[in-house]
Amino acid sequence: GQSLEQPSEVTAVEGAIVQINCTYQTSGFYxxxxxxxxxxxxxxxxxxxxxxxxxxxxxxxxxxxxxxxYGYLLLQELQMKDSASYFCAVDDNYGQNFVFGPGTRLSxxx
Amino acid sequence: xxxxTQTPRNRITKTGKRIMLECSxxxxxDRMYWYRQDPGLGLRLIYYSFxxxxxxxxxxxxxxSVSRQAQAKFSLSLESAIPNQTALYFxxxxxxxxxxxxxxxxxxxxxxx
Numbered sequence: 001g002q003s004l005e006q007p008s009e010v011t012a013v014e015g016a017i018v019q020i021n022c023t024y025q026t027s028g029f030y031x032x033x034x035x036x037x038x039x040x041x042x043x044x045x046x047x048x049x050x051x052x053x054x055x056x057x058x059x060x061x062x063x064x065x066x067x068x069x070y071g072y073l074l075l076q077e078l079q080m081k082d083s084a085s086y087f088c089a090v091d092d093n094y095g096q097n098f099v100f101g102p103g104t105r106l107s108x109x110x
Numbered sequence: 111x112x113x114x115t116q117t118p119r120n121r122i123t124k125t126g127k128r129i130m131l132e133c134s135x136x137x138x139x140d141r142m143y144w145y146r147q148d149p150g151l152g153l154r155l156i157y158y159s160f161x162x163x164x165x166x167x168x169x170x171x172x173x174x175s176v177s178r179q180a181q182a183k184f185s186l187s188l189e190s191a192i193p194n195q196t197a198l199y200f201x202x203x204x205x206x207x208x209x210x211x212x213x214x215x216x217x218x219x220x221x222x223x
Contacts, residue, residue, distance in 0.1 A: 008150070033210035042200060042217055043153070048210030087152055091208055097168070098143060098204070098212060102152040 002026040002092050004101035011107045012078055020073045020104045022088035030091030032064050032071045037103070038084045046073070046086075075106070083108045113137045116201050116215035124223050129188040131218045133201030139213070140206055142184040144168075144176060147198040147217075156199075159184055160206075191222040 004024045012018040022032065031050035035043040049055055049064035049071060061074040075082055088101040114135045123129055133142065140161050145153040155168030157176040165176060173195060177185045188195055198219050202212040 030208050031210045033212075035212075042214040043212070044214070045211040050208065050210070089210075089212075091210060097155065097158070099155060099169070100145075100153040102150065 002090065002097075002099050004088055004090060004099065006086075006088055006101045006104045008102070009105045009107070011109060013109045014078055014080060016078050017074065017076045018078060018106065020075075020086050020088075020106070022071050022073075022101055024069050024071075024088070024090050024101075026069075026090050026092040026099065028093045029066065029069075032062070033089045033091075034060075034062050034073045035087045035089060035100075036084050037087065043087060078108050080108050080110065082106060112216065114201060114203055114213050114215040116199075116218045118218060119216065120219045122221045122223065123191055125190075125192055127191050127222075129191050129220065131186045131199055131201075131220070133184045133186070133215055135182050135201075135203045135213075137203055137213060138181070139203040140181065141204045142178070143202045143204075143212065144174075144184065144186045145200045145202065146170065147200060153200065156186065188220075191220075193222045196220060196222045 033048045034046040037043040047062040054063045059076045064071040085103045085105050087103045092099050117132045143158045144156040147153050159178045162178045175187045201215040204212050
């Protein structure tokens with residue numbers, strides 16, 4: 001089977017940096033993705049890590065350690081519009097399955 | 111126009127009724143997925159398909175069935191809806207390459223009374 005764990009909620013202020021962690025247990029791991037979902041909307045893709053290390057895309061960065069079955073999403077220079085739910089997801093079963101974590105709700109305060 | 115289209119967007123039905131949610135895509139992707147979203151539980155995989163002859167059960171397939179009518183169309187059916195199937199349902203597609211990116215439809219909100 002597979003399981004992913006994330007904190008349920010995170011709160012931060014505008015301009016701050018926040019890190020959302022994700023640990024996973026899967027079979028046939030291919031990579032770790034991150035998605036953003038605003039209330040009432042569809043999830044949208046943010047980043048993907050197949051190899052260990054840090055991937056940077058603008059204000060967002062994502063990190064993966066395959067040996068630790070761990071990754072995180074780093075959001076810098078937080079803006080109010082970053083208030084949303086963030087999901088980690090894994091390519092499981094050698095890329096055949098795609099499983100999401102329970103999500104982390106980020107609240108950005110003024 | 112959206113690349114991944116779901117119909118209906120909202121549906122209210124009664125217990126025991128048969129419901130079909132439809133998904134069509136113009137992205138030319140082979141892989142298609144149906145997820146269910148409930149508050150606090152994230153997105154849970156119901157079924158997925160890698161081509162018209164390939165159907166696979168996901169984590170929570172009981173009470174659901176699917177049909178892959180063509181590369182572009184993937185339908186989800188509830189043969190006899192029950193109230194705990196009230197949820198937000200998403201269809202998604204991806205390429206055959208492992209880029210980690212799914213493309214989601216806008217969702218279908220189903221309420222079973």
